[in-house]
Amino acid sequence: MASAKIGILTVSDRASRGEYEDRGGPAIREYLGEVLSSEWEPVARIVTDDQPLIEAALAELAADEGCCLIVTTGGTGPASRDVTPEATEAVCQKLMPGFGELMRKVSLEKVATAILSRQTAGIIGSALIVNLPGQPRAISECLDAVFPAIPYCIDLLGGPYLETDEARLKAFRPGKK
Amino acid sequence: MASAKIGILTVSDRASRGEYEDRGGPAIREYLGEVLSSEWEPVARIVTDDQPLIEAALAELAADEGCCLIVTTGGTGPASRDVTPEATEAVCQKLMPGFGELMRKVSLEKVATAILSRQTAGIIGSALIVNLPGQPRAISECLDAVFPAIPYCIDLLGGPYLETDEARLKAFRPGKK
Amino acid sequence: MASAKIGILTVSDRASRGEYEDRGGPAIREYLGEVLSSEWEPVARIVTDDQPLIEAALAELAADEGCCLIVTTGGTGPASRDVTPEATEAVCQKLMPGFGELMRKVSLEKVATAILSRQTAGIIGSALIVNLPGQPRAISECLDAVFPAIPYCIDLLGGPYLETDEARLKAFRPGKK
Numbered sequence: 393m394a395s396a397k398i399g400i401l402t403v404s405d406r407a408s409r410g411e412y413e414d415r416g417g418p419a420i421r422e423y424l425g426e427v428l429s430s431e432w433e434p435v436a437r438i439v440t441d442d443q444p445l446i447e448a449a450l451a452e453l454a455a456d457e458g459c460c461l462i463v464t465t466g467g468t469g470p471a472s473r474d475v476t477p478e479a480t481e482a483v484c485q486k487l488m489p490g491f492g493e494l495m496r497k498v499s500l501e502k503v504a505t506a507i508l509s510r511q512t513a514g515i516i517g518s519a520l521i522v523n524l525p526g527q528p529r530a531i532s533e534c535l536d537a538v539f540p541a542i543p544y545c546i547d548l549l550g551g552p553y554l555e556t557d558e559a560r561l562k563a564f565r566p567g568k569k
Numbered sequence: 570m571a572s573a574k575i576g577i578l579t580v581s582d583r584a585s586r587g588e589y590e591d592r593g594g595p596a597i598r599e600y601l602g603e604v605l606s607s608e609w610e611p612v613a614r615i616v617t618d619d620q621p622l623i624e625a626a627l628a629e630l631a632a633d634e635g636c637c638l639i640v641t642t643g644g645t646g647p648a649s650r651d652v653t654p655e656a657t658e659a660v661c662q663k664l665m666p667g668f669g670e671l672m673r674k675v676s677l678e679k680v681a682t683a684i685l686s687r688q689t690a691g692i693i694g695s696a697l698i699v700n701l702p703g704q705p706r707a708i709s710e711c712l713d714a715v716f717p718a719i720p721y722c723i724d725l726l727g728g729p730y731l732e733t734d735e736a737r738l739k740a741f742r743p744g745k746k
Numbered sequence: 747m748a749s750a751k752i753g754i755l756t757v758s759d760r761a762s763r764g765e766y767e768d769r770g771g772p773a774i775r776e777y778l779g780e781v782l783s784s785e786w787e788p789v790a791r792i793v794t795d796d797q798p799l800i801e802a803a804l805a806e807l808a809a810d811e812g813c814c815l816i817v818t819t820g821g822t823g824p825a826s827r828d829v830t831p832e833a834t835e836a837v838c839q840k841l842m843p844g845f846g847e848l849m850r851k852v853s854l855e856k857v858a859t860a861i862l863s864r865q866t867a868g869i870i871g872s873a874l875i876v877n878l879p880g881q882p883r884a885i886s887e888c889l890d891a892v893f894p895a896i897p898y899c900i901d902l903l904g905g906p907y908l909e910t911d912e913a914r915l916k917a918f919r920p921g922k923k
Contacts, residue, residue, distance in 0.1 A: 469902060470840060470842060470869055470874070470899050470902050470903060471902045471903065472839075472872075472903075474840075478840070485649075486647060486651075486655070486687065487687070488647060488684070488685065488687060489666075489669060489670075489673075489687065489689075489843075490673045490677075490683065490684030490685065490686060490687070491684055492843060492844075493670055493673060493674075493684075493843075493847055494673075494677065494684050496843075496844045496847060496848075497847075500844075500848065503918060503920060504894035504895045504918035505894075505895045505898050505899075505918050505919075505920060506844065506895075507842070507844030507845055507847070507848050507892060507895050508842065508844065508895055508898070508899050508902070509844060510840065510841070510842060510843065510844070512843075515647055518649075520647070538684060540681035540682075541681045541682045541683075541684050541685055544682050544685070545647050545682075545685050548646060548647050548648045548685070549647060549648065549649075564680060564681035564682050565682075566680060566682060662826075663824060663828075663832070663864065664864070665824060665861070665862065665864060666843075666846060666847075666850075666864065666866075667850045667854075667860065667861030667862065667863060667864070668861055670847055670850060670851075670861075671850075671854065671861050692824055695826075697824070715861060717858035717859075718858045718859045718860075718861050718862055721859050721862070722824050722859075722862050725823060725824050725825045725862070726824060726825065726826075741857060741858035741859050742859075743857065743859060
């Protein structure tokens with residue numbers, strides 16, 4: 393069975409210029425390493441908070457690299473440089489509003505400023521894109537909430553069969569126990 | 570008092586070709602029959618998962634048939650053929666994000682994959698369109714959540730006065746006990 | 747320190763023609779007076795439910811008056827004259843879906859018809875726009891839910907440092923106790 397490619401896109405002016413260590417990308421990689429039990433391969437990219445560059449990176453990860461899932465970190469706030477959701481919406485054929493709703497809901501149990509996060513999700517070609525916040529602690533919180541639905545979503549998109557370590561996180565597939 | 574016309578639109582490639590029995594449409598009809606105590610009349614249609622055909626059916630049910638409410642079933646998932654929300658957004662003058670948010674919230678109490686449902690609602694002319702999932706069990710779950718607000722919404726759109734069997738489901742109208 | 751200017755925009759056909767006393771605008775002003783402990787100055791406007799006029803008022807409050815926050819009341823329902831969310835989306839560079847989601851959630855604990863409210867929020871230039879319903883009792887309910895995140899949002903937009911009376915409402919700023 394071919395290994396599933398998963399794109400990890402860090403969106404950060406400072407991390408892309410090397411002024412700041414990228415912590416979001418490695419946090420996603422570590423999370424996926426803990427949760428996935430089937431074979432997978434990370435494809436990491438770092439870009440500045442520039443909408444055309446983010447769009448190009450998302451398109452490249454989906455079309456050229458053939459990723460079935462692309463997870464972004466950073467650029468989801470209200471500041472003028474935060475444009476990751478706009479880039480995601482621009483490249484996606486379909487939007488998945490339930491992801492952002494649920495991630496804000498779980499983050500709101502921790503911090504009142506969770507409503508400032510504009511993160512979304514959508515489908516580009518046959519890949520699912522999910523925006524995550526920039527803070528490493530918020531990354532696992534958000535992924536714990538939405539990841540149970542991701543393997544079945546990838547199934548519906550005709551992608552590889554992702555399996556999780558059920559002791560850590562149970563993927564939900566309708567009709568399966 | 571004129572009978573209220575309610576459109577029931579099944580969106581399904583297989584059901585429209587007769588390869589598969591339509592179960593969503595009849596489930597909606599049965600639900601409305603149980604809940605509504607005022608006179609109403611169903612206007613049923615079945616179309617394939619084709620965006621222009623779904624748009625045409627929604628427009629015909631609203632403009633030609635004069636339905637005050639149009640309920641769709643099917644085509645709300647992430648797969649490439651699932652385009653009911655896009656067709657709904659394309660024909661509506663106003664979107665009603667609260668419907669999708671609440672339906673995903675109640676479905677999420679049952680299945681983690683509820684976040685994959687992209688169902689929305691909106692206003693076309695003076696009719697309310699509400700997207701429901703395809704599965705019959707999810708249909709009554711979603712309608713139980715949003716139906717209490719529907720009669721008052723129809724009032725605001727200048728439509729017929731819908732009444733419910735209050736032992737089964739209580740419609741909420743502000744300022745009314 | 748310069749006083750923070752806050753726009754209060756009442757959207758109502760009847761209030762703008764003087765047929766009806768504006769109660770939403772004064773309710774917002776009273777709420778802000780109770781909650782804010784730093785200096786602020788209200789800039790009040792009343793317009794009809796006309797999309798171009800609402801857009802012009804929002805733009806004027808942001809660009810000409812230099813408001814850091816603009817709160818609207820009215821025009822968020824499903825009726826044909828209700829176009830405040832459309833006007834807000836048209837003038838904003840960014841949308842903030844978390845505000846509408848949370849306000850509908852808290853209103854839903856009180857009334858089933860909360861899902862009919864289409865209120866949203868977004869960023870125009872360096873100002874935050876937040877739509878509120880028209881009913882005075884719903885105004886404080888909604889502001890209690892979202893206001894804790896507003897001072898930090900204004901910080902991120904480079905605006906004035908808003909402080910609240912913590913006995914009444916605690917603003918949340920990440921990294922601050």
